Amino acid sequence: MAGKNKKSKSDSLPLDLDNIKPMDHLQAIPKSRSSSITSIESSDGELSQVLQPPPIKEFDDLEQFEAFIRDETWDNDFDYCHGKLHYYPPFVLKSCQSNTEKIKDTMNKNSKKFRRDLQHHIKKHLIKDLEKCCGYELNFDKGEIIETPNKLTWKFKDYTDHGFSKEEEDLYNRHWHLELDVSCTNDSAMVDVEYKSTPVM
Known part of the structure; x- marks a missing residue:
């Protein structure tokens, strides 16, 4: 009898935020990661190993994006993933009863109410979820706000130990940095999220 087929990412389990178990301990780096390491020769002729950036996965649905993050943790790739999300936040959909045709033109970065609602969504929902x-x-704390005439971006960085002991991180050589950027423009109520988890070699 043939072995079991691997479950594809598209067959992901439904997202249930109330029943996701936290990670208790770190594990060894997946062996599949070695295919992402390349050698680069420096100008003085020395070879050094460099990890290629993780492939970018793009989403237009918040729940699918969150399921991707969950699945990367389940697959032991929590420290090597990159996801982008382009979506209408729940507070926008609620205001137009999920009919995107009814979204007001004023719902964008220039609206104080939109900015306040988006900041609340980021702090109280997105980061917690x-x-x-x-x-x-996740230790994103305050973050940095960068505003240009066309765009408003919240930039968060987490270079901490993520709740694990230094000894455990050293044991498995699992040190990683997280970056989260959330941005909106003056064109629409759409919001862009970029989540990047990068190993420190």
């Missing part, structure tokens, strides 16, 4: 999906602590 991502933390559940990751299964470990």
